[in-house]
Structures are given as C-alpha cells and as structure tokens.
Amino acid sequence: MSRRVTSSSHGRDGDTPGRISDAAAHGQGRGRVVSGSTTGHGAAEHVTSEGHASVQSGDFAQSGRSTHAGRGHRRETAKGHAAPRSVVSEAGASIGVGEPDGFVDARALPSEDLVAKTLEETTGTLGIASRPKVVDFSARLRERRRASMRTIAVRVSAIVGSVVVVCGLVWLLLFSSVFRLDAAQITVSGGNEWVSDQRVRDIADRQIGKSLFLVSANEVTSQLKDIPGVTDATAGKRFPKGMAVAVKAQKPAAMLKTSTGMTAVDGQGRVLNSVNGASADGIPVIEVSDVDKGLSSRAVRESLKILSSLPENMRKSITKVSAQTQDSITTELNGGDRVIIWGDASQLDLKKAVVDKIINDPTKIGDKHQVDVSAPLRPIIK
Numbered sequence: 001m002s003r004r005v006t007s008s009s010h011g012r013d014g015d016t017p018g019r020i021s022d023a024a025a026h027g028q029g030r031g032r033v034v035s036g037s038t039t040g041h042g043a044a045e046h047v048t049s050e051g052h053a054s055v056q057s058g059d060f061a062q063s064g065r066s067t068h069a070g071r072g073h074r075r076e077t078a079k080g081h082a083a084p085r086s087v088v089s090e091a092g093a094s095i096g097v098g099e100p101d102g103f104v105d106a107r108a109l110p111s112e113d114l115v116a117k118t119l120e121e122t123t124g125t126l127g128i129a130s131r132p133k134v135v136d137f138s139a140r141l142r143e144r145r146r147a148s149m150r151t152i153a154v155r156v157s158a159i160v161g162s163v164v165v166v167c168g169l170v171w172l173l174l175f176s177s178v179f180r181l182d183a184a185q186i187t188v189s190g191g192n193e194w195v196s197d198q199r200v201r202d203i204a205d206r207q208i209g210k211s212l213f214l215v216s217a218n219e220v221t222s223q224l225k226d227i228p229g230v231t232d233a234t235a236g237k238r239f240p241k242g243m244a245v246a247v248k249a250q251k252p253a254a255m256l257k258t259s260t261g262m263t264a265v266d267g268q269g270r271v272l273n274s275v276n277g278a279s280a281d282g283i284p285v286i287e288v289s290d291v292d293k294g295l296s297s298r299a300v301r302e303s304l305k306i307l308s309s310l311p312e313n314m315r316k317s318i319t320k321v322s323a324q325t326q327d328s329i330t331t332e333l334n335g336g337d338r339v340i341i342w343g344d345a346s347q348l349d350l351k352k353a354v355v356d357k358i359i360n361d362p363t364k365i366g367d368k369h370q371v372d373v374s375a376p377l378r379p380i381i382k
Contacts, residue, residue, distance in 0.1 A: 178240060179211045185242030193279070194264060194272045195229040195249035203227075204235070204245050212237045220245070228270035253308035254284045254321065256291050256300075267308025269295045282316040284331070286323065299323040305345040307331075310352070327374065336369075343374025350376045 173179060186204050191197035203223045207215045217235045224233035224247055232248040252264035252272050262280065264272040271291070284307050288294030295301070303323040307315065320332040329342045338359055342351060351373045358364045358371050358381060365371070365381065372380040 173213050174211045176211075179213060180241060181207050181210055181212055181215060181243060182241040183208045185238065187242070187244045188247075189245070190233075190247035190249055192229075192249045192251070194252060195227055195247065199227060199273075200224060200233075200245055200247055204243060207243070212239060212241070212243070215243070228268075228272045229266050231267075250308075252280075252283050253304045254286045255280055256294050257285050257287045258289065258291060263291050265295065265304060267304050269301050269304055271295075282312075284315060284318040284321050286321045297323075299326045299329070302326045302345045303329045306342050306348065309348050339370040341370070341372040341374055343372075347376055354379050 183205060186201065186208075188197045188200045188204065191200055204220065207220065215237065217237060220235035220243075221233050224230055224235065224245065227233075227247070227249075229249045229252065230247045231250055234246050236244045238244055250266070253267040255262045255264055262285070264280070264283070266272060286294070286300060286303060288297075288300065300323055303321055306329055307318070307321065310318075314333070317333045318331050319335050322328075322330045322332075327344050329344065331340050331342070332338075333340070340355055340359075354373050354376050355371055358379065368381050370382040372382070
C-alpha cells in the first residue's frame with residue numbers, strides 16, 4: 001500500500017533555497033529531495049510502500065522556521081499548525097481527513113457483497129460443497145417410486161424363480177422316469193421250497209412304476225415278513241431305478257397231520273404253501289383232529305414255538321411231538337431213544353442249554369432216557 005502525506009509550512013528565516021539533505025528521509029529508506037522555488041507554501045512528502053520517501057519542495061518563504069525531526073520528515077509552519085494530509089488506500093480511493101477528529105464519509109469506504117460471493121462459491125476450503133442444494137421434491141418422489149418398483153420386481157422374480165426351481169425338482173424326483181422303479185432291475189434272493197421267489201417278487205412288483213423316492217422300503221419289508229415261513233426280510237433301493245429284496249425262509253416248524261393229509265405250518269402258526277417237490281423229511285409231525293382247531297389250541301402254538309427254535313440237527317431226529325396241555329409239551333428223538341419234556345415255551349435258551357449238556361454227556365445221562373427241563377434249574381433225569 002502506498003501512502004502520500006502532504007504538508008505545508010512557512011520557511012524559516014535564513015533558510016536558503018536549494019537542495020535539502022537526504023537526512024530528511026526516514027531512516028528505513030532513501031530520501032530524495034527535489035528543489036524548487038521557495039514560494040513560501042510548504043513541501044510535499046511522499047512515502048511509498050517500498051520504504052522510499054521523496055520530498056518535493058515548492059516555494060518556501062523565508063519567514064517561519066523549518067523544523068527537522070529524526071523520526072520522520074515533517075514540515076511545520078511558523079505558527080506550529082500541521083497542514084492537512086491525505087491518505088491513499090490500497091484500492092486507490094483517498095479519504096480526506098481535515099482534523100484528527102474529522103468526519104469520515106461512509107460512502108467512500110470499500111464494500112463487498114458477501115451473499116453474492118457465497119452463492120458463487122462451489123466448494124469450501126476442504127473441498128466440500130458449500131453452496132445450498134435445491135431439492136426437487138417431485139423428482140425425488142418419482143425416484144423413490146421407481147426404487148420401490150424395482151425392489152418389488154426383484155422380490156417377485158426371486159419368488160417366481162424359487163417356485164419354478166422347486167416344481168422342477170419335484171417333477172424330476174417324483175414324476176419323471178429318471179428314478180422310476182424298473183421291473184428288470186428288481187433282484188430277489190433267499191427263497192426255498194416252502195417260500196418261493198415268485199411270491200416274494202409279487203410283493204416287490206407292486207412298486208413298479210413308482211419313483212424310488214416314493215417307494216417305502218419299510219412297507220415292502222413288512223409285507224415280506226407276512227409271508228408264511230419268512231423269518232426276516234430286507235428291501236434296499238438301488239438308484240436310479242433298482243431294488244434288491246432278500247428274505248430268510250426256513251422249513252416248516254411242524255407238519256399238522258390229520259386224517260386227510262398233512263399241512264406245513266411255521267413257528268407263528270401260519271400255513272405254508274408248499275412248492276412243487278417239497279419234501280417233509282426231517283420236519284416234526286403233530287397229530288391234530290383239525291388244522292384250524294389245532295392252530296387255535298394254545299398247546300399247539302406253544303409246541304410250534306419250541307420246535308421252531310430247536311437246532312436243525314435235533315429237529316431232524318424228532319419223530320413224534322405230543323402236546324396234551326400247554327405245560328406238557330414232549331418230543332421223542334430217534335423213535336423214543338431220548339424223550340425230552342419241555343413244559344411250556346418259557347426260558348427256551350436255558351432249557352436248550354441244559355438238554356444239550358445232559359444228552360451229550362454220557363456221565364450225566366448214563367443209561368437213562370428221559371430228561372425233564374420244565375424247571376430248568378432243577379432238571380430231572382429218568
């Protein structure tokens with residue numbers, strides 16, 4: 001900023017016109033004095049922002065006294081009054097000051113429209129937008145509606161896609177031919193001359209055409225166990241289209257002999273259908289008046305339980321079975337060489353162990369022929 005100070009003063013008597021010493025300048029800069037005519041109306045002092053001071057002399061009158069101050073260059077009149085001065089602002093506008101307490105014109109002060117300047121700014125000092133944003137509520141509402149429609153469309157698409165996938169899986173697993181049971185891929189094993197494989201296959205064939213996921217292996221197993229002579233059965237799925245069926249069939253527990261013929265029955269009292277060429281050799285025989293009445297008798301049912309639990313080598317040696325009551329079941333081995341009184345069907349495992357120990361140990365049986373194990377802990381040998 002440059003500053004210009006103008007002062008006027010009457011010259012001092014005895015002052016000679018001419019150049020004034022450079023000492024009139026401030027100590028911080030260099031002074032330049034331009035001489036002129038000594039007219040008696042003061043000198044002008046000009047101070048610049050660079051620290052240079054120049055004094056332009058006018059006409060100096062020899063009346064008055066010239067005073068020099070070391071702190072600056074100031075000219076005073078002989079009467080001691082300071083001349084008016086003017087200060088030049090940075091913008092170039094000058095403010096006139098008549099006296100130290102003089103009037104300042106506010107219209108001459110610099111002004112700035114801060115509101116317009118703020119609106120013209122786009123970013124703040126940190127790069128953050130500072131200009132207020134104008135919101136269009138109609139556009140915002142339309143934007144929210146479009147976002148809601150997109151969300152609904154995505155959800156509906158996800159639901160429809162899930163339903164399609166589930167339906168496709170259900171059709172593939174349950175109704176397509178990929179996992180449909182094929183008759184050619186059903187295998188049967190375990191039959192004998194009293195339980196034919198064909199009868200077992202007839203039960204398995206009921207599942208042909210169904211998906212393996214709809215075939216119940218437990219249901220097939222239960223149906224197989226209902227066949228007379230079958231003591232155990234298993235049914236396993238063989239993906240993608242097969243099934244394996246295995247049964248455990250045994251010979252009849254006994255043959256019920258009547259006046260009209262013989263009927264094979266199993267340990268549960270079920271009548272077996274004999275296969276062509278079935279042999280009854282080695283099967284115990286129970287004499288009854290009627291098959292149906294015999295199967296309804298508790299003595300016959302207890303006899304069948306005992307006979308079906310005996311080992312095969314003992315069963316083959318049984319030549320006669322008598323069951324007068326349910327507690328007096330008796331079997332004859334080898335035509336009466338050994339007679340075993342079993343009593344009822346309770347504690348069969350213990351009774352069989354005691355009988356096996358006695359009849360196979362000569363020191364126990366000796367020359368006796370009858371063993372009573374109706375009370376297994378106190379067997380009686382006669």
